[in-house]
Amino acid sequence: MNTPARAITVGLVACRTCGLTLQRAPGSSAAPTVCSRCATTMGDRIVRSSERTLAWLIAGVILYLPANLMPVMHVSGIGGGQDSTILSGVLSFWKAGDWDLALLIFTASVAVPGTKFLALGFLLWTVYRESSWARRQRTVLYRLVEIIGYWSMLDVVVVALTAALLRFKTLGTAEPRLGIVFFCGVVVATMMAAFSFDPRLIWDMGAGDGR
């Protein structure tokens, strides 16, 4: 089987917005220009993709610490006030016997961001190393990161709804706390990191090594 032809080697490029196949004018270099169908600016690859992904990833990791250490919600009512972090929320579900909910929140709030850091970090590292190893599997890993990303917003929704509903003054109130601000920042930063990463880089490096 022949090595499949890549667009970049024959002077073609796909618009990142609308997917139209465009041809580079003969003799010109890969300068960014405008798509003839959707009029968005485009180039061969996302400009400074690795650097931007790394920047968002670092921002996400930094925000991840206060997001998990600081309380995301304060519940008060009978029996005094109580701060809860994401992990203490998971634990209280677990202790109450709702292991399925505990697992759901743990997955969405802790495991998903963690997986994204590891996966994107790994992808950046292998692209930096110009690795030609397991290209297809690494592309699938990228798609996984892209798909799971926004489910982390789950806890922000739960906190917002709980706070919107529990407002009974002395009988019981719930208020959002600063942790949720950082947590929301983690979700936005990791989503931006995923969209900044150009998976075509996985296939660009060491393309001449015979696979």
Place this chain on the structure above:
Amino acid sequence: MYGSAMLSGANDTIICPHCDVLHRAVDLSRHEVAACIACGRVLARHRSLSIDQLLALTVAAAVLFLVANSYPLMTVEVHGMQTEATIWDAARLMLHGWTAWPAAVLALTMFILPMLQIALLLWILAFARVGRRAPGIRVLLVALHRSRPWSMTEVFLLGALVAVVRLSSWVHVTPGVGIWALASLTILLTILSMVEPQFWWTLMQART
């Protein structure tokens, strides 16, 4: 610099957005899916829904969006006192101090962008149904494309369900009409999102 495809048949090519491998576009029959030979990315799907059907689904989604946002998702009762909340309330009540940031993100991803998506589809499909190109279609399709990953109705649904269970351990909770409308809306939006993005761009070729 890039010109529009001048190679003969370049319009019949699909370039995989994930690995840049060149493919020739083929007509797909029912239930067929075209995937990239190198990385496995889905490149095209057979579109089984006609423009009429897509428009009908979008109108239904618009109605459900209205219902999901007009009626409370759930009602909480403590000693005869009641509170209720809609999607908008969830964002609005956090809109002070530092929590205004997550509140703004919530308002955008759970309310404004889903609404924008439905409105854009309605506009584009209403014109497409009578064989015309919707005014401003290019800008609108770019907006549709950009806002898609940030539109998170399904996440709100799951979050609302978790909130129901969590609150029920403290207080008496009754799920409201809003949550059922939200669940139905999620199904419709999922069906609509399964239409391959390329299809929407072909609507630009209709006469003005």
